[in-house]
Amino acid sequence: MEYKDIEIRLEKKGIKATANRITVYRALASAHVPVTLSMLEEALVTVDKSSIFRVLSLFLEHDVVHAFEDGRGVLHYELCGNEGHCDLSDSHLHFYCESCQKSYCLDDVHLPEISLPQGFTSHSISFVIKGICPHCQARQ
Amino acid sequence: MEYKDIEIRLEKKGIKATANRITVYRALASAHVPVTLSMLEEALVTVDKSSIFRVLSLFLEHDVVHAFEDGRGVLHYELCGNEGHCDLSDSHLHFYCESCQKSYCLDDVHLPEISLPQGFTSHSISFVIKGICPHCQARQ
DNA sequence: TAGCACTTTGCAACTGGGTTGCAAAAAAGT
DNA sequence: ACTTTTTTGCAACCCAGTTGCAAAGTGCTA
Numbered sequence: 001m002e003y004k005d006i007e008i009r010l011e012k013k014g015i016k017a018t019a020n021r022i023t024v025y026r027a028l029a030s031a032h033v034p035v036t037l038s039m040l041e042e043a044l045v046t047v048d049k050s051s052i053f054r055v056l057s058l059f060l061e062h063d064v065v066h067a068f069e070d071g072r073g074v075l076h077y078e079l080c081g082n083e084g085h086c087d088l089s090d091s092h093l094h095f096y097c098e099s100c101q102k103s104y105c106l107d108d109v110h111l112p113e114i115s116l117p118q119g120f121t122s123h124s125i126s127f128v129i130k131g132i133c134p135h136c137q138a139r140q
Numbered sequence: 141m142e143y144k145d146i147e148i149r150l151e152k153k154g155i156k157a158t159a160n161r162i163t164v165y166r167a168l169a170s171a172h173v174p175v176t177l178s179m180l181e182e183a184l185v186t187v188d189k190s191s192i193f194r195v196l197s198l199f200l201e202h203d204v205v206h207a208f209e210d211g212r213g214v215l216h217y218e219l220c221g222n223e224g225h226c227d228l229s230d231s232h233l234h235f236y237c238e239s240c241q242k243s244y245c246l247d248d249v250h251l252p253e254i255s256l257p258q259g260f261t262s263h264s265i266s267f268v269i270k271g272i273c274p275h276c277q278a279r280q
Numbered sequence: 281t282a283g284c285a286c287t288t289t290g291c292a293a294c295t296g297g298g299t300t301g302c303a304a305a306a307a308a309g310t
Numbered sequence: 311a312c313t314t315t316t317t318t319g320c321a322a323c324c325c326a327g328t329t330g331c332a333a334a335g336t337g338c339t340a
Contacts, residue, residue, distance in 0.1 A: 156307090158306090158307090176297085177297070177298075178296080178297070189297095189298090190298095190299075190300080193297095193298070193299070194299095197299095212297095213297080214296090214297065214298095215297085215298085
């Protein structure tokens with residue numbers, strides 16, 4: 001994805017496009033799986049951890065990315081779809097591979113409605129399945 | 141729950157009943173919600189954090205407790221049912237209250253089967269809904 | 281374009297949950 | 311009683327996430 005496209009995309013979401021933000025955005029776009037702060041830290045040696053963190057927090061606020069926790073309590077971030085408000089994080093399933101530590105976004109798995117007992121109000125839902133991914137399965 | 145009952149229960153699961161283990165067990169039993177390491181640490185001032193941790197790890201291994209992560213990556217532990225192998229953690233839903241930080245075990249909510257795409261193998265499933273619990277709702 | 285305000289960044293330091301090495305204490309075996 | 315094994319407390323560490331602060335960068339005004 002080109003510099004200019006990212007710039008336009010960020011500004012559409014109400015974020016000024018700085019060098020770091022574009023760098024982080026590009027990294028998120030080119031990783032084809034949800035990535036963690038430390039993965040980004042490793043990939044983007046020129047950018048400080050705290051800056052990446054702040055960029056990700058900003059992206060979260062402005063629905064540029066959504067995040068979910070894997071089975072170790074580590075957040076994985078991935079870009080939202082382009083249009084409008086991102087509510088993907090509320091509804092879809094993630095798979096975390098305990099072997100390679102990568103996570104997968106299983107958009108296509110149907111998730112049924114859950115009705116909470118009286119009095120509970122839901123803000124977000126996290127469905128994470130831990131196990132072994134096809135790639136690691138094959139490697140054994 | 142009495143000392144002797146706990147001792148019997150632990151030994152039935154193949155764990156020697158030491159003072160710390162009984163203390164931790166009792167704390168888990170008397171808290172009627174799933175509790176975290178730090179909650180136990182606070183409640184059991186006589187027992188060291190690392191000891192509580194080791195007891196919990198042992199309990200996990202021997203299916204005395206099961207655990208799940210809330211939305212902050214913090215583990216919550218709760219006693220398994222008494223009989224046989226505990227597979228509760230594989231199937232039921234937890235609710236984490238973002239206001240009071242307590243978690244609830246929603247055993248009675250029906251969770252439908254999820255079929256993973258070809259090649260994925262599931263070891264455990266985590267379904268956590270974050271939001272506001274009835275108690276905190278009422279307090280506002 | 282100089283001066284000023286605001287924003288963004290890097291650095292260092294810290295938090296908090298979880299985890300480990302090690303030696304002392306306790307329990308079990310002989 | 312003495313040796314061996316298990317359990318425990320302490321201190322220290324790991325790592326993800328987070329913050330305070332000052333320096334650098336950006337942009338605006340005059």
